[in-house]
Amino acid sequence: MSKILIRGAQVLGGAPQDVLIDGEVIEAVGSGLSAEGAEVVEAAGKVLLPGLVDLHTHLREPGREDSETVLTGTRAAASGGYTAVFAMANTFPVADTAGVVEQVYRLGKESGYCDVQPIGAVTVGLEGRKLAELGAMHESAAGVTVFSDDGKCVDDAVIMRRALEYVKAFGGVIAQHAQEPRLTEGAQMNEGVVSAELGLGGWPAVAEESIIARDVLLAEHVGSRVHICHLSTAGSVEIVRWAKSRGIDVTAEVTPHHLLLTDELVRSYNPVYKVNPPLRTERDVLALREALADGTIDIVATDHAPHPHEDKDCEWAAAAMGMVGLETALSVVQHTMVETGLLDWAGVADRMSFTPARIGGLAGHGRPVSAGEPANLTLVDSAYRGEVDPAGFASRSRNTPYEGRELPGRVTHTFLRGRATVVDGKLA
Numbered sequence: 208m209s210k211i212l213i214r215g216a217q218v219l220g221g222a223p224q225d226v227l228i229d230g231e232v233i234e235a236v237g238s239g240l241s242a243e244g245a246e247v248v249e250a251a252g253k254v255l256l257p258g259l260v261d262l263h264t265h266l267r268e269p270g271r272e273d274s275e276t277v278l279t280g281t282r283a284a285a286s287g288g289y290t291a292v293f294a295m296a297n298t299f300p301v302a303d304t305a306g307v308v309e310q311v312y313r314l315g316k317e318s319g320y321c322d323v324q325p326i327g328a329v330t331v332g333l334e335g336r337k338l339a340e341l342g343a344m345h346e347s348a349a350g351v352t353v354f355s356d357d358g359k360c361v362d363d364a365v366i367m368r369r370a371l372e373y374v375k376a377f378g379g380v381i382a383q384h385a386q387e388p389r390l391t392e393g394a395q396m397n398e399g400v401v402s403a404e405l406g407l408g409g410w411p412a413v414a415e416e417s418i419i420a421r422d423v424l425l426a427e428h429v430g431s432r433v434h435i436c437h438l439s440t441a442g443s444v445e446i447v448r449w450a451k452s453r454g455i456d457v458t459a460e461v462t463p464h465h466l467l468l469t470d471e472l473v474r475s476y477n478p479v480y481k482v483n484p485p486l487r488t489e490r491d492v493l494a495l496r497e498a499l500a501d502g503t504i505d506i507v508a509t510d511h512a513p514h515p516h517e518d519k520d521c522e523w524a525a526a527a528m529g530m531v532g533l534e535t536a537l538s539v540v541q542h543t544m545v546e547t548g549l550l551d552w553a554g555v556a557d558r559m560s561f562t563p564a565r566i567g568g569l570a571g572h573g574r575p576v577s578a579g580e581p582a583n584l585t586l587v588d589s590a591y592r593g594e595v596d597p598a599g600f601a602s603r604s605r606n607t608p609y610e611g612r613e614l615p616g617r618v619t620h621t622f623l624r625g626r627a628t629v630v631d632g633k634l635a
């Protein structure tokens with residue numbers, strides 16, 4: 208059966224409507240659509256969103272398949288309502304050649320759960336010294352347009368300038384992990400009251416803010432486009448707001464965890480809260496929420512960073528940095544942005560689908576829920592409340608900071624080009 212009727216869904220949180228899918232596309236949106244010959248999904252009371260798009264996912268393949276593979280990562284993505292993810296380049300080998308990005312792209316195609324768009328490294332081996340083959344990666348079958356050394360900062364201003372100039376020719380973008388390395392040597396958590404009390408090496412806000420300030424000025428100087436990964440401080444928000452007011456072509460993302468969690472959690476010494484950039488203060492959290500609401504921060508990106516048990520279940524100083532996020536992102540956004548009245552569901556569709564697809568230049572995703580568009584859709588039971596149980600994750604890793612925490616909302620169905628990847632909350 209190729210036809211599916213999603214009946215009575217609140218499209219982008221609006222009035223109930225029916226959505227008829229025929230094959231890979233949306234055939235019609237309206238009320239009282241005929242269910243003849245169609246499989247019916249009853250969606251009364253549920254919110255229908257365009258399939259979510261994550262501009263910042265670590266899939267770990269090739270090289271760290273013990274923490275995640277393209278297959279397990281795309282299954283996690285589908286579970287979280289995503290139909291496309293951008294896979295970061297810090298794999299082993301690094302995705303700094305056409306060969307590696309094509310491998311990741313091909314594995315994504317084979318998975319069938321979620322489209323995978325590889326991100327290419329900016330510099331060879333993420334070493335920050337020599338530009339990678341940006342043009343070859345762009346011209347490869349993977350068609351890379353987003354480049355990032357994420358995990359590491361492109362800290363050399365000349366290399367950053369050259370990268371911005373290079374991608375300008377084909378409309379690409381550099382996604383910067385903003386972290387001045389000299390200011391964060393040995394850093395273990397946010398620099399502030401809590402780090403002073405705990406005696407842990409501090410990670411000052413200025414390490415992030417100084418790089419963002421430099422890079423928006425570089426982008427302006429060469430007339431290119433820069434994207435700021437996982438913005439985490441109130442000061443970073445001010446710089447991006449200033450840059451946008453000046454007409455600089457900058458976009459920025461925030462992670463779900465930076466919208467909710469603070470450095471107070473580090474008092475537990477539980478490495479599940481160890482992340483890069485670190486959890487900041489309540490003041491930062493509130494500034495990030497406000498910036499996401501007013502559009503200063505363009506999108507939510509997960510920075511899904513799976514790690515095997517042994518890399519997280521150890522003392523704080525030795526633990527790896529990062530958290531899984533694909534399967535909880537929408538719930539955290541509902542909790543922090545929708546239920547606080549800062550963003551409506553149309554706003555969520557913008558920040559988690561339309562705009563990330565646009566920044567990444569991804570055709571076929573982040574499209575309106577209307578006739579003739581690809582049927583990439585996510586159906587959400589927003590009334591659901593439940594405790595996060597990592598045992599139920601599709602990800603190969605379990606390093607979530609939300610275990611046992613009650614969060615709202617549950618993805619009941621995800622459709623990738625008309626094919627259900629999630630049905631009744633379970634992977635199809």
Ligand SMILES: [Zn+2]
Pocket residue numbers: 357358359384436437483484
């Ligand atoms: Zn990063």
